[in-house]
Amino acid sequence: GENVEQHPSTLSVQEGDSAVIKCTYSDSASNYFPWYKQELGKGPQLIIDIRSNVGEKKDQRIAVTLNKTAKHFSLHITETQPEDSAVYFCAASRRNSNSGYALNFGKGTSLLVTP
Amino acid sequence: EAGVVQSPRYKIIEKKQPVAFWCNPISGHNTLYWYLQNLGQGPELLIRYENEEAVDDSQLPKDRFSAERLKGVDSTLKIQPAELGDSAVYLCASSLVGGGTDTQYFGPGTRLTVL
Numbered sequence: 380g381e382n383v384e385q386h387p388s389t390l391s392v393q394e395g396d397s398a399v400i401k402c403t404y405s406d407s408a409s410n411y412f413p414w415y416k417q418e419l420g421k422g423p424q425l426i427i428d429i430r431s432n433v434g435e436k437k438d439q440r441i442a443v444t445l446n447k448t449a450k451h452f453s454l455h456i457t458e459t460q461p462e463d464s465a466v467y468f469c470a471a472s473r474r475n476s477n478s479g480y481a482l483n484f485g486k487g488t489s490l491l492v493t494p
Numbered sequence: 495e496a497g498v499v500q501s502p503r504y505k506i507i508e509k510k511q512p513v514a515f516w517c518n519p520i521s522g523h524n525t526l527y528w529y530l531q532n533l534g535q536g537p538e539l540l541i542r543y544e545n546e547e548a549v550d551d552s553q554l555p556k557d558r559f560s561a562e563r564l565k566g567v568d569s570t571l572k573i574q575p576a577e578l579g580d581s582a583v584y585l586c587a588s589s590l591v592g593g594g595t596d597t598q599y600f601g602p603g604t605r606l607t608v609l
Contacts, residue, residue: 383536413597422498422585422600423537468536479525479544479591482598484536 381406383471385485392459392492400488402469403451411474412445412452413482417466426467427454430474459492466490496520498601500586506607512574515604519567519588526563527598528571529585537585537600543569544591573606581608 382405392398404412410431415423429436429443429452436443440459445452456463466489470482499518507513519526525544529537540559542550545566554561558577563569573580583603589596 385536415600420602422587422602424600425597428597470536474596476596477592479527479542479549479589479596481527481539481542481550482529482537484538486534486536 381409381471381473381483383469383483383485385469385488387488388486389489390491392490394459394461394492394494396459398454398456398459398463398490398492400454400467400469400490401451402453402471402485403449404471404483405450406471406473406483407450408473409471409483411472411480412443413470413472414441414443414454415468415470415484417468417487419465423468456490459490461492461494464490464492498586498588498599500584500601500604502604503602504605504607506609507576508609509578510575512572513576513606514570514572515584515586515606517569517571517586517588517601519569519586520590520599523588523590523599524566525589525591525596526569527587527589528561528569529587529600531583531585531603533582540571576606576608578608581606 413428417423442455528540531537543563585603587598
């Protein structure tokens with residue numbers, strides 16, 4: 380099955396700095412890579428995703444890059460704010476348009492943004 | 495639009511007791527997922543339903559866990575009897591397959607503590 384490794388497990392940055400979280404996956408058939416943010420006491424919330432036919436995607440302060448050859452993908456958050464503090468999970472999946480799919484999650488990165 | 499609703503939010507039981515969790519997916523979503531999230535870990539899929547049919551339950555410990563999704567809407571996950579190691583957060587997610595976007599949306603989860 381798919382194995383997703385995520386690093387670092389904890390990350391502390393100053394407000395305004397950038398944060399980078401990296402993930403690797405093992406299943407070369409995986410084609411969908413979402414990132415979820417989980418705040419305390421809440422369920423994971425999708426913040427950005429990327430498909431295997433795209434190398435980079437950006438949404439305001441958040442960007443994700445994918446290297447299919449190396450089987451790794453990264454989340455980049457610029458101009459971090461205290462409200463970005465949360466646990467971030469990467470995931471990998473084989474996704475098709477005709478059925479549901481299992482998300483294989485990494486172990487998470489606890490991000491702390493200090494004012 | 496209401497999100498995925500789960501109840502109860504918290505449950506404390508003694509080992510060997512039965513327990514049940516309920517999930518109401520986003521209206522119109524045909525696919526429903528139950529994930530298990532242990533402390534400090536990413537969610538792991540237990541079972542996936544497409545309408546009323548359980549199409550992926552390979553990770554569900556069938557000796558003590560059971561699930562149902564009557565009428566293809568609400569779902570219940572049951573544990574009988576509960577063990578100490580079942581203490582975790584049980585997350586429900588839903589998506590609309592075949593509707594253009596099939597993002598998985600998560601509920602807040604039920605935190606189970608087995609004493």
